[in-house]
Amino acid sequence: MPTTEETPVSITAERQIVTLQAGQAPDKDWVIVTRGIKREYDMGGEIVRALRGVDVAIRRNEYVAIMGPSGSGKSTLMNLIGCLDTPDAGEYWLSGDLVSSMADDELARVRNREIGFVFQTFNLLPRATALHNVELPLVYAGVPADERRKRAKAALDRVQLGDRMSHRPNELSGGQRQRVAIARALVNNPAILLADEPTGNLDSTTSEEIMRVFESLAASGQTVIMVTHEPDIAAHARRVIVLRDGMIESDDRRERFARKDGERGALFDSPVADHAIP
């Protein structure tokens, strides 16, 4: 790899540099850095090694898909990235904070401020209105009621649901529910939007609609990480990490992935230009 001042360092090389500096806080441009994270589960006496040392480095504003067959450890990785769980070994830095050594309440605070979740099953509170659902993260952030309302309305406007604020989830279509969930994920201005199979419960038209929302969020500078097993959904991302047996199998620009999938289009530009440092 050329490393002179004139020639930009490739994303892969940079990732390697950043993941190898164990114990050091990464540059704040790296929103996620994991260094050799491991996670094991005790399933009734049998130890399942879900992650066996994963290095991931994701820059601010990246749009990344995490793929892999079931049992590959992608859910475990998502739970760790989402601060719902902590690794048994290794480091996880999120927005410059060492999350892997945090206690429960600190993790809750990080989830509240840094992460916006979008789930396959939407996970809206069924008896609360769309507005109240979107307000929820702000409630736990201790935002006063009137500001909460204002920000929740703005977030709903952003996903074109400003006119459905007082509807309950069962009065909304699947796509609308997922957009409420996206509004909820965005309302705290999180460092990362973390989506777990966001289109898994939607038909293909609605899936496209949701993917366009992600697209525009990514275009506006939001870091998006999406876990999916559907290649055509992953194809929307600009980078695809594939896990297998608890290890990273590949970490590529989508070009290679798309080619594999047989799709090729004008969307695919040069691998380096997007992510290179000028």
Next chain:
Amino acid sequence: MPFLDAIRLALAQIRVQKLKSFFTLLGVTIGVMFLIAVVSIVEGMSSYMEHDFVGKLVGVNTVSLRHIPEIGGDVSEAEWREMIRRPRILITDVQPVVEALPPGTLWSAEGYDNVSLSSQWAKPTMLQASAVEGDYFKIREMKIELGRVITPQEMAMGTPVVVIGQEIANRFFPNLDPLNRQLKVAGLPYTVVGVAESQGSIFGISLDRFVIAPYRSPLRHVVNRPLVIDALKIKASGDADMTELQETIRQVMRGRHKLRPSQPDNFAIETSESALSFWTNIKSKLVIAGVVLPAIGLIVGAIVIMNIMLVAVAERTREIGIRKALGARRRDIMSQFLVEAATLSTVGAAIGIVTGILLSQFIAAVSPLPATVAPWSIVTGVIVGAGVGIISGIYPASRASRLDPILALRSE
């Protein structure tokens, strides 16, 4: 999570499941209802005893000298046998006692018994009639509605005149002006000169059923053996020392009964406090009942709430997972469920307070028991309600707060 939001959430939860909430609340409601009702009745009786009963029967600043106490507590067989052998108080004891007391002290000697009363308009009936001497009307602070009290001249002369209570007036002179009409007291002709204002009743017993005649009138021969009186009442003037007064009376009477220092008193000096002591005794037992009965309801209520909250935690595991994923800390989840349990049982307590007040009013209306709703019992009801909720909510809430968000999100 802010407290008000938590309460709003809890109320919404109750509203969604009205029937379930109602059954959940039942135990606490019943507990608090009984607490309020029992306390109201005990308090009602208490204020009655302290203000009306003792005031009317004994009087403030008043001591009465009797051979046996009028209002006795538990008396053993032996004590009772000793009491009935005691010498009676005599009219001749009055002067030495009164002379030993400071000037301005009021006194009245009374003898009374159930005698046959009759008039032209009513059949003879056995009712209580008193023969009194001294400042009787002043001590009782009796207000006269019609006519007048018995004058000192009539007292001295033993004129056969009577002052009667409302009920006597109504019974023996129906729809008539009783003044100057004849009432036969134990067959003796008496003239009514006054009717006292109504004094109400105690536990359903009318206080307006009395006939007062001068001691020196013929009635005294009917109510007691010669010279015997039933009570000598002494009312101290203003701020006189009651203990000293009682001691003076005691010494005079011990002298007159020729008691040696080793012998106990063979007479009773009653004050409003001593009359109350028997009540205090009963009251403490009633209060225990008033605490134990509701406590059972509250314990049942607490168990039910704990159960319901455990079910709620299980049913809402996913909600807990969502909340945790969105940044709820352990204490947020904990307080959410605690507030919910507390709100639930406070609502139950509030219903219990209302029904308890209604119950005590109902009891007061259909029975002679008086009822006064004590403000402290309402405060206690609310605190107990919230307390039961919090205590029974701790375990379910802490279970909820400890749920693993990943597992909770996966639950159905």
